[in-house]
Amino acid sequence: MSVLRSLRRGVGAVVGNPSMFVPALLFALLGLPPIALLFTGRTLLSNGYQIVTLLVAPLFLAGTVGMAYEALRTGHTSLGEFGRVGRHKYVTVLLAEIGQVAVMATVVVAGMIATFVATAVVGVGVLGVASGTGGDGFGSALGVGMLVLMVGVYLLFLLVVLLVGMFLQFYGVAAVVEDTGAVGSLRRSVGFVRKNLLPTLGYSVLLFLVGLLNWVPTVGLLFAGGGVDPATSPAPGSGAAANPFDVDATTALAFGAYAVLWTTVVYPFQRAFATAFFVDHRRSDAGVDGAASSAPASGGSASLDD
Secondary structure: OHHHHHHHHHHHHHHOOHHHHHHHHHHHHHOHHHHHHHHOOOHHHHHHHHHHHHHHHHHHHHHHHHHHHHHHHHOOOOHHHHHHHHHHHHHHHHHHHHHHHHHHHHHHHHHHHHHHHHHHHHHHHHHHHHHHHOOOHHHHHHHHHHHHHHHHHHHHHHHHHHHHHHHHOOHHHHHHHOOOOHHHHHHHHHHHHHHOHHHHHHHHHHHHHHHHHHHHHHHHHHHHOOOEOHHHOOOOOOOOOOOOEOOOHHHHHHHHHHHHHHHHHHHHHHHHHHHHHHHHHHHHHOOOOOOOOOOOOOOOOOOOOO
């Protein structure tokens, strides 16, 4: 299977170049302060620091993809490649990231409005049927059918959001591997997925399963330490810090250590897998949506589009 072949190539690139774990460790450590602030009830400060983390994230994304691409091409890479590609493609990846967030936010808002309207229409229909039939069997069955339709609308909304995210997920790899601009990388990601739809579905399912592996121990740690307890939040206007996490210090430290370990280990493999998958499958749509370029990752200049 082509997806598994790309996975093996990505894993091999990281295993053969342990230096790829160094940027991942730094990125993981940058994510500790917002976790600590959240557990201590400083939610606003945590959100503010997360914005800073998001501004730094494109550097690590571009640099790690650059290392992975060099490792896939030559068998070895270095931290110098991380710094070189990260600096060169930072602005491009940042702008593409902002574009992706804007597109996703637009889809979510539009979907929420459509879902709200559909829910309101279905609700009015159910009430009308119930009152018009006096609650007989036909009215009850029709009401159930409308409720099923409403659930279907919610599921359709979720599916659309997931599909949009799937089509835009390779913007960072495209920006580095093909030296595209911000808009060009988003377009290239869409074109790439469109021409490799089934393999991308398999790739996305694998990433989802990896995410589940992270989710299970994360939830387990929270509940082991007392869980999430909204009742622990102070009353509005009391001046006390809001802290929905009713966990002890040991659990908070364990959660932070686990977050660092997970990011350090998994992040380089994820980026190398994405890079290998893109490189392995872009040959099938060469010449589409801005022609797959063989430009080196460290050449050229960052731009909004090529």
